[in-house]
Amino acid sequence: MDREAELNAALRALEGVFLAKLPDKLGDITAANQRLKDDPEDRDNLTTLHRSLHNLAGSAGTFGFHEIGSHARVLEQRVKACLHGEAWESAQFTSFAQDVDAYVRLSEKFLPVEPKEP
Numbered sequence: 001m002d003r004e005a006e007l008n009a010a011l012r013a014l015e016g017v018f019l020a021k022l023p024d025k026l027g028d029i030t031a032a033n034q035r036l037k038d039d040p041e042d043r044d045n046l047t048t049l050h051r052s053l054h055n056l057a058g059s060a061g062t063f064g065f066h067e068i069g070s071h072a073r074v075l076e077q078r079v080k081a082c083l084h085g086e087a088w089e090s091a092q093f094t095s096f097a098q099d100v101d102a103y104v105r106l107s108e109k110f111l112p113v114e115p116k117e118p
């Protein structure tokens with residue numbers, strides 16, 4: 001196997017690891033988003049949501065899942081602005097939470113389909 005083939009094989013293996021971890025990462029984002037809906041003023045939760053989106057944005061882009069990464073980056077920047085003092089009204093929290101829900105649904109489309117049992 002030549003060097004390029006070895007590199008491609010290694011990247012495919014890393015993509016598999018990313019996809020295997022994606023359900024848990026999306027679950028963390030979903031849980032933080034639910035907490036946001038329940039208590040929009042919880043800054044610790046906003047920080048957790050920001051960190052989860054930031055990490056997913058970086059790892060998704062690294063492994064070639066640019067759509068997942070770019071959407072996470074946009075959401076990350078929005079919540080970062082709130083964390084850094086931008087005042088959000090209730091409607092902005094609601095809109096953001098809806099956008100996070102839509103992002104999770106979009107990202108779930110990249111998950112491998114489990115074979116159905118006969």
